[in-house]
Amino acid sequence: MARIVIRIPTPLRPLVEGRSGVEVEAGSAREALARLLESNERLRAQLVGDDGELRSYVNVYVGKDNLRDLVEDPELEDGAELSIVPSIAGGGDVGLTADELKRYSRHLLIPEVGLEGQERLKQARVLLIGAGGLGSPLALYLTAAGVGTIGVVDHDEVDLTNLQRQILYDTASVGTSKLRSAAARLRAMNPEVQIRTFETRLESSNALEILDGWDVVADGSDNFPTRYLVNDAAVLLGVPTVYGAIFRFEGQVSVFGAAEGPCYRCLFREPPPPELAPSCAEAGVFGVLPGIVGTIQATEAIKLILGQGRPLVGRLLLIDALRMTFRELSIRRDPDCPVCGESPTITELIDYEEFCGVRPEPDAAASSVPEIDVLELRRWLEQGRAFQLIDVREPYEWQICNLEPQGARLTPMDRLPSLLGELDSGRPLVIYCRTGVRSAHVVDALRAAGFEAVNLKGGIVAWAEAFDPEMPVY
Amino acid sequence: MSLPVCRLEIGSRMHADLIAAVAEGYPREACGILLGRLDGPRRIVEAFRPAPNRWAGRDDRFLVDPESLRGALEEEGSGGAAVLGFYHSHPDAPAVPSTCDRTLAWPWYVHVIVEVAEGRSVRARAWEFHCGAGGFEERPIALT
Structure with a gap:
């Protein structure tokens, strides 16, 4: 048995009656440490984890050797010294404030999200195309989930006919700018989130500029020209798109433009003729349906950000709210796809109204x-x-x-x-x-x-x- | 354990040198050790010692070179300057403790964080970690 001095760093001295060193009798370094800790439960709790190993934020040195690096347990002689040295680390990562930790605590408890996932969400940027039936649940849930930056593109005013399904708005919003109402609502819901608004019609001339720099685009548009425009722009920029579409009681959801996955054109090379493509105003829509489809889109957007689960890449989810069935179709990337195929013919944005046959002239x-x-x-x-x-x-x-x-x-x-x-x-x-x-x-x-x-x-x-x-x- | 509310004192020239030094590592985090003496609640910085950042694989993390810290503590034990705390930079992030800082924090020491925006130091703030409350509290930096 040798008399060994263990040097204690200042933060731990209150646990050893303020002493800078504690003397123990032991034959080896690990034994000396065990002697120190067996008589001091508070110190043990600080230094040793539940697995019995030294915590990651502390090192014990024998002379100049870190005990972690030593396979053998070195024998010590009288007067030898051990030093407990804090491991000082950290980082200027995005971080979550105390308020955010509380706000997102139910997420933090889920292993698939946790602190790292929540920080990813905070760093993430998601662009919503449209602030209507699909955009409403998308915006609300992504804001609630703490997606750091949410962009919204829309140019409409709130109409009384919107309120049956567009839950971002209330009766007092009728006649006002959708984006102004939406931004106020979302900021009130979660002031931690940055809301960026693009009060404009998305067109070939501005789409690449608006879509650039986002991690995920969620398409809540209600017409084919915009859908093809969003698809092509997102594919050209390499941004995945969470697609959603609704018709009366039926909905579709998929993820397009992800690495190795198909795009919207792989599935629908060309749009249907305009007379077979009625809008909500013409065909009507079951008000809850965009709630179902939009929340599934929000789920997929969050999964893409977290890198968790199995996203709807290469899968088209078909929802029938009347029968309440969820079916799934496999879709493959088309090597001949004009935008994401092996020899793409669409390398810049085209005139999508003409492509979809909805120019004013045809009528x-x-x-x-x-x-x-x-x-x-x-x-x-x-x-x-x-x-x-x-x-x-x-x-x-x-x-x-x-x-x-x-x-x-x-x-x-x-x-x-x-x-x-x-x-x-x-x-x-x-x-x-x-x-x-x-x-x-x-x-x-x-x-x-x-x-x-x-x-x-x-x-x-x-x-x-x-x-x-x-x-x-x- | 009870913590006296400390106050960090540093010469204005040294303060300027310190915040200029951390910008050099941009966009990687820079870190180092604050050395000096204690006088009641006063932590009087007499020198800062840059330490290699040993965190591998990420620019937005730091790990003070353990050997540098062991050496500093050894000097302290032999009557040298006391280890008062540490400093590190937050490239393009505010000078407030991050989640990671909080998770890995040691109490008692003063943690000076310097915000470095686009390669230029913006400001330094000092923080002390409270085990009990599980959070950081800001401490004043007195320029002398």
């Missing part, structure tokens, strides 16, 4: 058929002119609002051909629908059949705006 009927505006219609009514006012919308639309007091009759457009014989060919026909698009096609067909028909420009919506603000419009 030639709307611009070429004879039309009158609502002022003219009112004049005709006041003058008592002989004409027939025909509403070609669907019965459920007629129930919401109509021009029956002005003499309109309902003849839905799909029933019109069989009812042509009932029309009076001696009196001009004024045809209207909701906004004047469908009715223009009807006017076109009626004129081809020999009727004197004109379109009501702007439809019943224009009438309501001009003369009947109390009329319910949709």
Whole structure:
């Protein structure tokens, strides 16, 4: 047995009655350490972990040798010294404040997130395309989860018809800028998150600039031109896109443009013809559906950031809320894909409205058929002119609002051909629908059949705006 | 354990030298040891000693070279300058303790953190870790 002095660093001296060194009797270095700790439980708790090993933030030196590096337990002679040396480390990583540690504590408890994952989220930048039905749950959950920087692209104002599903907004927001409302709501929810707004229409001329520098893009757009634009820009920039789409009760989610994964064009090389691609305004949408799809998109975005789990890369999730089924289709990267394939032909952004056939010109009927505006219609009514006012919308639309007091009759457009014989060919026909698009096609067909028909420009919506603000419009 | 509220005192010239020195390692974190003497709650810095950063694989971490620290503590034990604390830089991050700093912190020592933005030192702040509260408290730096 030798008498050995163990040097104690200042922070630990309060645990050994303020002494700078403690003398123990032992034959070897590890034995000396054991002697010191066996009589001092508080010191042991500081220096030794549950596994019985020295904690990582402390070193014990025998002379100039770190005990960790020694395989043997060196024998010591009388008067030998051991030194307990703190290991001083840290780092200027993103870090979480005390408030953030508390705010995200339920995340920190999950091994797949934990402190490191939460810091990754804080460092992450996610860009949302659209602040509508999908963008609402995306923005809310990503903000709540502590994604450090969230960008939102939108150029709309909040409309009363949005509130059935766009849960970012409330009734008081109607008529105001979506982004201004959204930013205020998100900042109030989590002031730690940076919200960047892009109050603009995403176009070929600005998409690369706006999408550049984000870790993940979440596409909540509601039309094909934007969807192809986002896909192509993100592929060109190498940013993965979490795609989501909704139609009535059905939704789709996937992750495109991830390393080795397919892109949107691998799945849908070309868009459907515009008449088969109705918008929410035309086709309607079940209000909860974007909540389901958007939260799945948020989940995928967070998984991509964390690098955890199995993302929806190469898988298209099909959701049917009416049957409540979730199906999955495998999708492969297409080597012939024009944007992400082996010899891409799309190397810069193109004209996506033209590509999707939704330029104003294709709807030639709307611009070429004879039309009158609502002022003219009112004049005709006041003058008592002989004409027939025909509403070609669907019965459920007629129930919401109509021009029956002005003499309109309902003849839905799909029933019109069989009812042509009932029309009076001696009196001009004024045809209207909701906004004047469908009715223009009807006017076109009626004129081809020999009727004197004109379109009501702007439809019943224009009438309501001009003369009947109390009329319910949709 | 009770901790007296300490105050860090450092000559303004030395303070300027210290914050200039940490910028040299940018964008990697720089670190070193603060040496001096104790006078009640006063921690009077008489020298700072840069130490190699031994944390491998990441620029935003530091580990004070253990051998340098062992040497400094040995000198202290033989009547040399006391180890008062440590300094390190936060490249492009504020001079406040990070989560990592908190996780690995030692109490009693003063931890000076220097924010280095785009290669230039911005400011230094001093912190002391409280075991009980599990957090850092800022300590004043008195320039003398």
